Amino acid sequence: MIPALIYKDAPAAIEFLGKAFGFEKHLVVPGEGNVIHHAELSLGGLMVMLGSAQSGSEYSNRVRTPKENGGFVTQSPYIVVDDPDGFHERAKKHGAVIDIKDEDHGGRGFTCADPEGNLWNFGSYDPWKSAPQGT
Secondary structure, three states: OOOEEEEOOHHHHHHHHHHHHOOEEEEEEEOOOOOEEEEEEEEOOEEEEEEEOOOOOOOOOOOOOOOOOOOOOOOOOEEEOOOHHHHHHHHHOOOOOOOOEEOOOOOEEEEEEOOOOOEEEEEOOOOOOOOOOOO
16 A cells, blocks of 8 residues: 655655655655655655645645644554664654654554655554464
């Protein structure tokens, strides 16, 4: 599964996601002005896609940024990382952190917001490697 997000300032979001979380540009399709029609950013074997809210695509016409949605987020990616404390320190340098903690269901992680209010989750809990509980 590849999460897809929209941003009012997609070029700034691409820059932030690279600096704060280590995402690398895989593909960026710019439009006129400050518009990004489509971007793919990778982090190891993971990927996120994003674009400008004002790109005019059918997708961007059907979704809203957190700011347009009264500050509410309706989805947020969870990214499994080997070193959640290292990711936390990196994100903290860019002002995007809620405190890291050990989770009751296992692992260690944190949630943070990017400059446009999208929430990101990073942690060591990997449901593929954990035994199912309560089944």
